Amino acid sequence: MESTGAERVAILGAGTVGRALAESLIRAGHPADKLIVTVRREEHAARLREELPCEVLLDNAEATRRASIVVLATKPQDIGPALAAVRTNQLVVSLAAGITTAVLEKRRGEKDEPASGEFRAEEDDRRGPRVVRVMTNTGLMVDQAMSVISAGRHATGNDMDSAEALLRAGGRVVRLPEDQQDAVSALSGHGAAYLYFIVEVLTQAGVYAGVAQPVARELLVQTMVGATTLLRDSGAHPVELREAIMSRGGATISAFREIERHNVRDALFEAVMAATRRGAELSELAS
Secondary structure: OOOOOOOOEEEEOOOHHHHHHHHHHHHOOOOHHHEEEEOOOHHHHHHHHHHOOOEEEOOHHHHHHOOOEEEEOOOHHHHHHHHHOOOOOOEEEEOOOOOOHHHHHHHHOOOOOOOOOOOOOHHHOOOOOOEEEEEOOHHHHHOOEEEEEEEOOOOOHHHHHHHHHHHHOOEEEEEOOHHHHHHHHHHHHOHHHHHHHHHHHHHHHHHHOOOOHHHHHHHHHHHHHHHHHHHHHHOOOHHHHHHHHOOOOOHHHHHHHHHHHOOHHHHHHHHHHHHHHHHHHHHHHHO
């Protein structure tokens, strides 16, 4: 028997991100019979059917026909065929990196604006394609994602609520204007890569200092878990927490002298600026 209450969701593209979203929704209690995912190859579909309790299809059109919300989790270059399957006035939640809502709206086909003075209730606005853009990260795989959502021109308040509910199954969600999405991508979208790099380098240093590699990794990973949890839950400024560790004339101060001498602060700052600029370039190319 089909469950009731939840909206039927079709996730087009069950790669890393699409599958992670599907699994987070299932863990959060979204009914499996109201979730459909699609893939391009039968061998991939066969494997997913054994691993996921929801329906797995090869046909995007069939999946979207039976859904009220369509999630685009395809690669950016595959957006066109996926959009072709979307029905008129169907909510699209796009996880495609670098693809703006303006591009998605244009490819879906804008409609004429209402005549001057014509009233359109927000929740029945049919002037054009309803699109919400999302930037999430790999924390989605463990229900610890940081997702940012931005409304397209025709997305309603209810649309934003629906998109937020989907992403909240896999972590935290904030709403920001779309012109901040490139900076968001540089910070939280790519941020895990910066942290992984720091752990990689510190692990190497620990091994060089005499600690076995598995032990060094465990020490650093748990230290990062504890530090980030404290930073999140305490509400304290990172400078305050850092200075609480640094005793006068101690080893931490010696470490930070080297960090400053090698301009690590500037390198990280410029890394984020470079990623932001590149994100804007990629969005422009997609347009």
